[in-house]
Every structure is written in C-alpha cells, then in structure tokens.
Amino acid sequence: MQYKLSICIPTYNRANYIKDLLESITRQITPNIKDEVEICVSDNASEDNTKEIVESFKNIHPYITYFRRNKNMGADNNYLKAEEIARGKYVWLMSSDDILLPDAISTALKYIQKYKDIGIFAVNTIMFDPALRAAVKQNRDITDLIYTNSGEIIKKLGAWFGYISGFIFQKHLWDEFAKYKRFIGSAYSLTYIYYEIIKKGAALLKIATPLVGYRSSNDSFLQDGNYPRIKLDIVGYNDISAFVFGKHSKEHFQINASVVKYHVFNHILIAILSDSANLKYRIKVFALCFKYYKFYPYFWIKDLPLIITPSFILRFARFIYRKTFKRKQFIKNDNNN
Known part of the structure; x- marks a missing residue:
C-alpha cells in the first residue's frame, strides 16, 4: 500500500x-x-x-x-x-x-x-x-x-x-x-x-x-555549547554548498551570505544574551567567521559589531525594545483584531 x-x-x-x-x-x-x-x-x-x-x-x-x-x-x-x-x-x-x-x-x-x-x-x-x-x-x-x-x-x-x-x-x-x-x-x-x-x-x-x-529557544544542538553550535552551521552550509554547487559558484556565495546574515548573527546574539559569550567565545567566533566570511560584507557590518558589543548594552537594548517597540506592535495587532 x-x-x-x-x-x-x-x-x-x-x-x-x-x-x-x-x-x-x-x-x-x-x-x-x-x-x-x-x-x-x-x-x-x-x-x-x-x-x-x-x-x-x-x-x-x-x-x-x-x-x-x-x-x-x-x-x-x-x-x-x-x-x-x-x-x-x-x-x-x-x-x-x-x-x-x-x-x-x-x-x-x-x-x-x-x-x-x-x-x-x-x-x-x-x-x-x-x-x-x-x-x-x-x-x-x-x-x-x-x-x-x-x-x-x-x-x-x-x-x-x-x-x-x-x-x-x-x-x-x-x-x-x-x-x-x-x-x-x-x-x-x-x-x-x-x-x-x-x-x-x-x-x-x-x-x-x-x-x-x-x-523558540529549543535548539537540541545547543547541548554541546554555543561555539560548537555556531560552528555546525558555518562549516556545514559552507562545505555542503561548495560540494554540490562548486566553491566559486553564485549559489555557494548566496548560501554563505544568508548564513552569515541570519544564522550566525542569531547564534551570537543568543550566546551574548544568555551570558555565554565570554572573551574566549568571542575570540573563537571572530576567528571562525573571519576564516569563512572575511569577503562577505554582512560579517563586517552586522556580525562583527555584535561580537564586540558588551553584554550589558545588548540586554539594555532588549529591555527598551520590549517596553516600547514590541509593546506598540502588540497594541497595533490587538487593535486590528
């Protein structure tokens, strides 16, 4: 059947x-x-x-x-x-x-x-x-x-x-x-x-x-730690896309550009907000990202500033966001309903 x-x-x-x-x-x-x-x-x-x-x-x-x-x-x-x-x-x-x-x-x-x-x-x-x-x-x-x-x-x-x-x-x-x-x-x-x-x-x-x-916040691969988790994405997508489409292909570049823009940024953000991003973590992540993404603009304009931003600044920014912008969006959605 x-x-x-x-x-x-x-x-x-x-x-x-x-x-x-x-x-x-x-x-x-x-x-x-x-x-x-x-x-x-x-x-x-x-x-x-x-x-x-x-x-x-x-x-x-x-x-x-x-x-x-x-x-x-x-x-x-x-x-x-x-x-x-x-x-x-x-x-x-x-x-x-x-x-x-x-x-x-x-x-x-x-x-x-x-x-x-x-x-x-x-x-x-x-x-x-x-x-x-x-x-x-x-x-x-x-x-x-x-x-x-x-x-x-x-x-x-x-x-x-x-x-x-x-x-x-x-x-x-x-x-x-x-x-x-x-x-x-x-x-x-x-x-x-x-x-x-x-x-x-x-x-x-x-x-x-x-x-x-x-x-949300239920990634089973995080059990091995924040650095192994981000490395899993960076190496995995890079190696697989290079194998299938070719190292110098447009597809390989587009996949890496998307990974560094979204996945890498989110992994770093999660690590920092969870107080897991100590100096050793930040140095290792920078070295890993530089190895794979030094020719990708999103690394320099999005990920690098996040890597060097102190945790307390991001936590304060999150607090403001939740109290203002996110609340306004909630009220807007509630009114629309």
Whole structure:
C-alpha cells in the first residue's frame, strides 16, 4: 500500500515534546484520509519514555510505524532512517518538538493533488514560546510562490534547508541521493539532499499558509555549547554548498551570505544574551567567521559589531525594545483584531 503522504519523525529523548506533535497529527487524520497519510517514527535509542509514548499512540492508530535503534547512530542517520521506512509518495520530515497547525494535513494534501509537477513544497511556520502557549513570530507571506529556477530557489531559501519540518518532497527524488550517505555527522545531510534535488531541476512551491508551529529557544544542538553550535552551521552550509554547487559558484556565495546574515548573527546574539559569550567565545567566533566570511560584507557590518558589543548594552537594548517597540506592535495587532 502506498500512502500519499508520510509524516516522518526522527527523534531522540524528546518525550516531553513528541506527545504534543503526535496529538497535533492524529487529530487531523480523519476517517476519510486515514488511508492516505501515515506516521513514521525513527527513535535513535531514546533513554527517556519516548518508546512508551509512541507505542501508546501506535496501539490506537494503525497507520503509525515505529522503528527503534539499539544505540544512538547520530542525527543524520536518524533523518535518513525516518525517511527510509516511509511508504508515501511524498514525505514530510518533522522535528519531534514541533507541532502541526490546524488543517495542515488537509492543506498539504490539496497542494500535493493540485501541483503534481512540484518536487518540493516549502511550508510557512509560526514561532511559539517554548510551552506553545503563545505565538511569538510569523513569517507573513501573502501569496504562494513557485520557483522553477535553481538559482532563484537558492537565493530565496538556500540557508533554510536545514530546518527539518520545513519541506514536503517527492520521495523518489530524495532516495536518488540519500543512498550516497554523504555528510553523515554534519547534522545537515538533509540539506545536502535538498541541494542536490534543487540542482537537478526540481521546482519548488512556497506555501504562504502557516502549517507548522515550532518552539523558540529549543535548539537540541545547543547541548554541546554555543561555539560548537555556531560552528555546525558555518562549516556545514559552507562545505555542503561548495560540494554540490562548486566553491566559486553564485549559489555557494548566496548560501554563505544568508548564513552569515541570519544564522550566525542569531547564534551570537543568543550566546551574548544568555551570558555565554565570554572573551574566549568571542575570540573563537571572530576567528571562525573571519576564516569563512572575511569577503562577505554582512560579517563586517552586522556580525562583527555584535561580537564586540558588551553584554550589558545588548540586554539594555532588549529591555527598551520590549517596553516600547514590541509593546506598540502588540497594541497595533490587538487593535486590528
């Protein structure tokens, strides 16, 4: 039996979150679509009660497939395994601490049915607080956008292909490149596969409607520290984009420019505001960024000033922002409602 859509969840020690995700999915799989959608969970030998939670759902919902490893094989192998056990024509990888927003599955199925020539669908998101009680940020896309040119896709979305829950894709396109098992250990093997799919010429449709909710301040890769986390992004995106598109390609430059503008800036900001950016951290980050981004203007005009700014100044600026600009925006949105 082939499903239309496989929602694939790689997980490890996310018992505190995966119940929310499974509830958000199963409540949307109504009797009229239960033969069209499956859930695939790949458990990387979790040491908490993830197994018990998933099996409690599996006992009720027969469309759930649960695979559990005997030992942790790393994030990349878990991504690949979650997709490997899928039987759907389309696959939606899902981070186990995210949730599906109401009507996300029915919306996804409508797009799959209508746009059969699209290889990848990029989904819109809403950021919530860590407890999922309140929305914090939403990307305000007004209309759907279709990109058929690989260069345009990379220009618009190149640095976002590391977000697990952000894309729905045709399984056969993924399988063509997953078999090579490249960049295992980088935490961005999925990014490599997406880049190869795009390079081959797959069209992408960016869905304006938000389908996924994610938690702010819940980055599992931060458990190894702030410097290893920022290095993961810098080295991963640089090496993968250079391998796929070429070190001197426009795509490689655009991806690095986007990473240094958004990801690197945000990682540094988080480290400083959490009092984790001591002098040693700042020196190491400067050296790393200089090595990879010395020819990128955003490093000099955006990241470097942040690296050298004292923590108390940023905390004061955040306080003022929350008391004035953010409050004004909240009042404006409240009045509009």
